[in-house]
Amino acid sequence: MKIALTGIKPTGIPHIGNYLGAIKPALELSQTCEARYFIADYHALNSCKDPAEIRRMTLEIAAAWLASGLDPSKVLFYKQSLVPQTFELLTLLLAFTPKGLMNRAHAYKAILQSNSESGRDPDDGVNMGLYTYPVLMAADILLFDTDFVPVGNDQFQHVEMAVDIAQSVNFTYGRDCFKLPQPIATEHSKTLLGLDGRKMSKSYGNTIPMFATEKELRKLVMRIITNSQSVEEPKDPETCTVFSLYRNFAEPDQIQELRDRYLAGGMGWGHAKQELFEAMNAQLAPLRERYSELMAHPQDITRHLEEGSARARELAERKIKFLREIIGMD
Numbered sequence: 560m561k562i563a564l565t566g567i568k569p570t571g572i573p574h575i576g577n578y579l580g581a582i583k584p585a586l587e588l589s590q591t592c593e594a595r596y597f598i599a600d601y602h603a604l605n606s607c608k609d610p611a612e613i614r615r616m617t618l619e620i621a622a623a624w625l626a627s628g629l630d631p632s633k634v635l636f637y638k639q640s641l642v643p644q645t646f647e648l649l650t651l652l653l654a655f656t657p658k659g660l661m662n663r664a665h666a667y668k669a670i671l672q673s674n675s676e677s678g679r680d681p682d683d684g685v686n687m688g689l690y691t692y693p694v695l696m697a698a699d700i701l702l703f704d705t706d707f708v709p710v711g712n713d714q715f716q717h718v719e720m721a722v723d724i725a726q727s728v729n730f731t732y733g734r735d736c737f738k739l740p741q742p743i744a745t746e747h748s749k750t751l752l753g754l755d756g757r758k759m760s761k762s763y764g765n766t767i768p769m770f771a772t773e774k775e776l777r778k779l780v781m782r783i784i785t786n787s788q789s790v791e792e793p794k795d796p797e798t799c800t801v802f803s804l805y806r807n808f809a810e811p812d813q814i815q816e817l818r819d820r821y822l823a824g825g826m827g828w829g830h831a832k833q834e835l836f837e838a839m840n841a842q843l844a845p846l847r848e849r850y851s852e853l854m855a856h857p858q859d860i861t862r863h864l865e866e867g868s869a870r871a872r873e874l875a876e877r878k879i880k881f882l883r884e885i886i887g888m889d
């Protein structure tokens with residue numbers, strides 16, 4: 560069986576963009592692959608230095624995955640910081656990573672650009688963890704002989720860098736020290752829209768939390784921005800935020816039915832929003848219930864992560880031993 564691996568950075572509360580764009584597709588992939596999904600807490604350290612916040616986000620993100628159906632007896636579910644072999648591999652890989660490769664990383668380049676636009680020093684606010692972020696990610700991936708990396712499009716470049724680095728090691732020692740991973744797109748071709756009609760993103764503050772209560776969810780859905788067309792007017796489903804969300808939560812025949820009602824006219828926005836709320840709530844209610852049960856017993860969540868991490872350490876240790884021999888450090 561092929562190995563699928565992905566990391567989840569514990570930042571921000573999980574919203575339905577994370578659910579539809581990352582959690583759900585990764586769990587689908589875990590049906591046909593040997594899956595290794597972990598909390599990338601050291602990746603969060605670059606931007607978050609509040610220990611209570613790191614702990615809280617780690618628990619919440621882990622609970623979100625478990626509530627969404629991740630079965631820790633089938634998926635290797637662990638915490639990056641509990642697998643220290645990752646950091647030994649990071650050191651090894653650094654010696655094979657051209658500095659110029661890091662200079663080309665989109666995330667780093669975006670910071671340089673925004674610094675230069677606002678007249679600051681180009682490297683203002685850039686720590687070395689952020690600069691070498693793609694190498695730590697390569698260590699996460701290469702440590703576990705990963706075939707597939709399910710990620711959003713913004714992470715493709717990082718996976719390609721992992722391939723470059725792996726090839727350099729393989730070439731140097733003339734053998735297949737590492738498998739070459741392949742990124743798998745998890746995002747829909749159509750971007751998920753947020754409350755204001757822009758792409759749903761934490762940075763726009765337009766997200767719908769995965770575990771909003773029923774009342775909060777209804778309130779948020781009713782707040783979605785629509786145009787000022789009257790009830791009578793026929794409406795265009797293709798340009799409507801409510802409809803674009805609805806197609807992610809309803810069944811195909813329900814989607815067709817609502818599309819017909821849009822085109823026929825005589826339906827107000829309140830009605831469309833009510834349909835959306837009901838479809839979302841039907842899918843999210845069972846998750847919400849499991850989530851609050853999990854969060855009521857955080858020690859169970861921690862135990863899952865600790866057990867998974869112990870198994871991950873065994874696999875990782877074998878890989879590190881193999882590599883130490885190759886590089887002459889046995």
Ligand code: TRP
Pocket residue numbers: 564565566567568599602695696699700708709710714
């Ligand atoms: N960088 C990824 C993100 O921000 C998280 C991540 C860390 C990751 N390590 C990884 C994803 C390894 C895939 C594989 O979303």
